[in-house]
Amino acid sequence: MNEAPKVAAIVVAAGRGSRAGEGAPKQYRALAGQPVIRRAIAALATHPRIGQVVAVIHPEDAAVFADAVQGLDVVPVHGGAMRQDSVRRGLEALAGFAPDLVLIHDAARPLLSHDVIDRLLDALTENDGAVPALPVVDSLRTGETHADGEVDRSRLKRVQTPQAFRYTAIRTAHAQSRSDATDDVAVALAAGLSVAFVEGDERLAKLTYPADFARAETLLTAGLITRVGQGFDVHRFGPGDHVWLCGVQVSHSQGLIGHSDADVGLHALTDALLGAAAMGDIGDHFPPSDPKWRGVPSNLFLTHARDLILARGGIIDHVDVTLICETPKVGPHRDAMRQRVASLLRLPVEGVSIKATTTEKLGFTGRKEGIAAQATASVRLSTVEIK
Numbered sequence: 001m002n003e004a005p006k007v008a009a010i011v012v013a014a015g016r017g018s019r020a021g022e023g024a025p026k027q028y029r030a031l032a033g034q035p036v037i038r039r040a041i042a043a044l045a046t047h048p049r050i051g052q053v054v055a056v057i058h059p060e061d062a063a064v065f066a067d068a069v070q071g072l073d074v075v076p077v078h079g080g081a082m083r084q085d086s087v088r089r090g091l092e093a094l095a096g097f098a099p100d101l102v103l104i105h106d107a108a109r110p111l112l113s114h115d116v117i118d119r120l121l122d123a124l125t126e127n128d129g130a131v132p133a134l135p136v137v138d139s140l141r142t143g144e145t146h147a148d149g150e151v152d153r154s155r156l157k158r159v160q161t162p163q164a165f166r167y168t169a170i171r172t173a174h175a176q177s178r179s180d181a182t183d184d185v186a187v188a189l190a191a192g193l194s195v196a197f198v199e200g201d202e203r204l205a206k207l208t209y210p211a212d213f214a215r216a217e218t219l220l221t222a223g224l225i226t227r228v229g230q231g232f233d234v235h236r237f238g239p240g241d242h243v244w245l246c247g248v249q250v251s252h253s254q255g256l257i258g259h260s261d262a263d264v265g266l267h268a269l270t271d272a273l274l275g276a277a278a279m280g281d282i283g284d285h286f287p288p289s290d291p292k293w294r295g296v297p298s299n300l301f302l303t304h305a306r307d308l309i310l311a312r313g314g315i316i317d318h319v320d321v322t323l324i325c326e327t328p329k330v331g332p333h334r335d336a337m338r339q340r341v342a343s344l345l346r347l348p349v350e351g352v353s354i355k356a357t358t359t360e361k362l363g364f365t366g367r368k369e370g371i372a373a374q375a376t377a378s379v380r381l382s383t384v385e386i387k
């Protein structure tokens with residue numbers, strides 16, 4: 001039996017997005033709660049046939065890139081002045097991996113389905129290259145006035161990315177090509193390679209102008225429904241000189257006893273997220289009987305719940321935590337807690353509320369025997385995912 005080909009992907013992301021209006025380069029803007037580039041890379045990095053992903057970035061974007069792709073398996077390299085310079089650098093960066101096949105994709109096309117990737121890779125068994133394309137549906141005319149010529153649209157196609165090729169063939173073609181080719185098919189055809197069309201996808205439309213973002217956001221959020229989850233947790237005070245609350249270390253005359261770092265706020269919040277997604281509770285995912293969770297920071301639990309939701313195409317909109325204790329005082333640490341939780345959930349800080357209350361010296365929290373926390377999370381989730 002033949003071995004499966006080694007497949008790599010390049011995501012070109014070194015452009016400045018000058019047509020997309022003010023703000024950060026378009027590939028780093030949020031689209032339905034996640035950076036555009038994260039969606040483009042995740043589609044490739046999670047595909048079972050793809051073994052290596054390289055992102056070609058602008059040198060000034062190193063920090064924002066690292067933040068956007070946290071947890072994804074992707075190697076950054078620096079791009080060039082024109083798109084084709086960036087592609088060439090991506091191809092060179094893959095020399096060590098030596099793939100048989102490579103997909104070259106625009107970071108500005110975030111809604112990439114695994115079905116399109118499969119169609120492209122399948123077409124490479126018979127061709128040097130394969131590209132997704134769609135028919136032109138509007139009438140086309142040349143020139144400025146109605147008297148100018150009509151264009152026969154039946155022969156025209158809108159060509160998208162990813163564009164897939166046999167690696168050695170496209171690398172050689174790029175090494176010999178002009179930098180102003182608008183895409184990699186042009187480079188391949190100029191080198192005499194055979195390129196097949198496969199069915200494209202309207203959702204793959206490139207984000208080029210400001211209005212394209214609203215259209216893509218609508219596509220991503222259509223059919224999502226809001227769900228609210230709630231969580232509750234308690235930890236008892238014990239010996240120690242600090243407690244962890246909502247990801248922040250707070251000096252205190254006692255510690256909290258727990259299997260992990262006993263961050264009661266993050267535990268309640270993790271349960272709220274799992275509850276919104278109806279995915280069990282924190283004990284199901286991190287059994288207290290398992291020694292590997294002993295002493296671990298609770299941000300692991302929270303980011304696990306976050307990733308389960310994001311992997312289902314979900315959006316975390318807002319979270320709200322109430323810490324219930326007489327001491328320590330939460331107020332002086334509230335801003336740091338909001339910042340920390342926002343960063344863990346990749347939310348704007350306005351999407352995170354942290355509150356505190358006492359129980360008027362009543363009950364176990366009133367007697368300073370421990371701290372309780374309750375939390376809610378509101379999340380948009382789909383029953384139909386992009387597959």
Ligand SMILES: Nc1ccn([C@@H]2O[C@H](COP(=O)(O)OP(=O)(O)OP(=O)(O)O)[C@@H](O)[C@H]2O)c(=O)n1
Nearest residue numbers: 012013014015016017018019081082086107108
């Ligand atoms: N020197 C360049 C130019 C573009 N690209 C990437 O190529 C893709 C398609 O290009 P385009 O939509 O034209 O992006 P920009 O060049 O960023 O946009 P603009 O032309 O509006 O500035 C984008 O993902 C872009 O980041 C690149 O990697 N290197």
Ligand SMILES: C[C@](O)(CO)[C@H](O)COP(=O)(O)O
Nearest residue numbers: 083106159160161182183206
């Ligand atoms: C590569 C491309 O996305 C294929 O459709 C397109 O050619 C990029 O063109 P742009 O002018 O660089 O946006």
